[in-house]
Amino acid sequence: MLKRYLVAPGPTPVPSEALLAMAMPVIHHRSPDFLPVLGAAKKGLQWLYQTKNDVLILCATGTGGMVGSVNNFFSPGDKALVINAGNFGERWTKICNAYGLSLQEIKKDWGYTVRPEEIEQALRHDPSIKGVFVQASETSTGVYHDIEAIASVVKNFSGTLLVVDAISALVAHDLKMDAWGIDVLIGGSQKGLMLPPGLAFVGISEKAWTFAESAKCPRFYFNFKKERESLAKNQTNFTSPVTLIIGLNECLKLLQREGLENAFERHRRLANATREAIKALNLELFSKESPSNAVTAIESPAGLDGQEIYKNLREKYGITAAGGQGRAKGKIFRIAHLGYADTFDIITVVAGVEMVLKSMGHPVKLGSGVSVAEELLME
């Protein structure tokens, strides 16, 4: 009997409250039973997004939310500025290309973040850029782009929308949609929100809705205007993923009981303990600046394959973390501290890393990372 631990950056563990609620008999999405369920989810998401705007609920992975955020606000030929600092930045590039947007990229080495001044410079140079596309937390490299500072730049350009993929950042980082002026904010169910995969969320500012009026990319499944009309009636445009939305309300209740500031602080505390413990093992973070509070990316020590560390964690100790993606494959491994995570999840995974590295012949003093984590987590 090998007990299993899930510390991947999505899907993340789902609390029993949600698992059991989702195991209840299915109800009909157009019936009076379901309408208040969707109404509660709608309000809860506005709370989580810190917004008075609509937050759409889509039956899709987070990527569906990203696609909808391109094809609902832009037209072929529109100029787009993509911050490409990792695997998910590259996804913005691919989506914008798929819909024929005219693209320029600010490319950053993996592990680094964009400077808001770089975005300002690009927008000043060409104020006809209609959209700036960025990740909040770039899951592939474990960095957090400074969304507050980026928003304070973009909001000065009335013809430009700021579109933020917050799929792995939501709940892990404070993202004040209205106060900062984020135009489009995308989340997913299987990350900080502690649900199985299957829902995407998109918060949309009034400024973005005006862009939707003239956007000409083809759309049908992701049709935000129709979703907005449905949402006003506590419905979704197509069949609602009823079980996931029932689970969503359970998770929102847990977060509301904790409080939003406390949830952010918990993620900050867990992330910090993880990073310091990892450094105490003489390992290097892959994120060279502004590390994400959702996931820690760690360079594999010289001579060790990151995928082997991932594999040993899983096979020897039942811990499912993550390897590297794209060009980082083999060079890193990643540990999430995201969603339904607390003190002893960090202790477990740091201990697991120590034991795996030692078993792979890497010099590690057992307990040296754990003791640092304990000390920080006692604070």
Place this chain on the structure above:
Amino acid sequence: MLKRYLVAPGPTPVPSEALLAMAMPVIHHRSPDFLPVLGAAKKGLQWLYQTKNDVLILCATGTGGMVGSVNNFFSPGDKALVINAGNFGERWTKICNAYGLSLQEIKKDWGYTVRPEEIEQALRHDPSIKGVFVQASETSTGVYHDIEAIASVVKNFSGTLLVVDAISALVAHDLKMDAWGIDVLIGGSQKGLMLPPGLAFVGISEKAWTFAESAKCPRFYFNFKKERESLAKNQTNFTSPVTLIIGLNECLKLLQREGLENAFERHRRLANATREAIKALNLELFSKESPSNAVTAIESPAGLDGQEIYKNLREKYGITAAGGQGRAKGKIFRIAHLGYADTFDIITVVAGVEMVLKSMGHPVKLGSGVSVAEELLME
């Protein structure tokens, strides 16, 4: 305590086997734990689809499968022939329009089906039509289009694909994808497959894959070539909806234990008993020919509002059936016998209809429909 009964044409009740399996701790979609799960689902769907072709699994409602079946095989300006005989036929029209296809429709009065000769005539008149789009079961009117006969027409036109929305027909009707020559066959999770909403399935013939090579509609979230490459590795292109796929395997196991022919026969038997019981109450079927084995659409008796019948069933007796959609709203109500349904689901709903009609002042001899259903269900 009002016990609840779900007899809507999707979502349909989910067996406990699936509900409990989906309540297990979440696993990671790229981990070795999940790959055999997806492998089993892949094989099970091929069995259900009666095909050797790939059956893609998408994180979307059935409509997402319909959209992908337009934008992966066709280009703007391509000629399309839509069979529009109800609300979901109209959906084909809207999707083809959204992607700029050049459209002609065969429109049928609601409650009627297309004649295969009409399709043959249209294709002979213009063999450059690249796609014929039809429903198997048109959920809004309760009719079944003769897919076998339609396929035998379309397969003579080498430049034309037959695209079948079988979202509500799958499991309720025998659909021999390979033997009949269906090119694209779309299913959804929350109907005959007895799962919550959230998955779409698309079976794709080799002929259709050749169309995909030159198709120019923009696509990213629904990218069937990428899904096919992922499926070969027992993965999905984006994050897999792991819980739903785990549930899918449970439901496929139940169906495999029953046997495909027995499942079709069960649906035929339940549908037939429902229709005969309804006729015994002197009610008229809305489907004037070829009634669907998934759902029975019933005209509200003169002077009664179909929505009121739906409402009374729900509020007085806890039975969630369905009202009418679009132009049929108020004129009909609908009863599904789809998925996890058996003898006493039919007895329950027929009894409920008798009691509701009587309470609404309509002349009904209580038990007169039930007795007919009993007799037919004893056979």
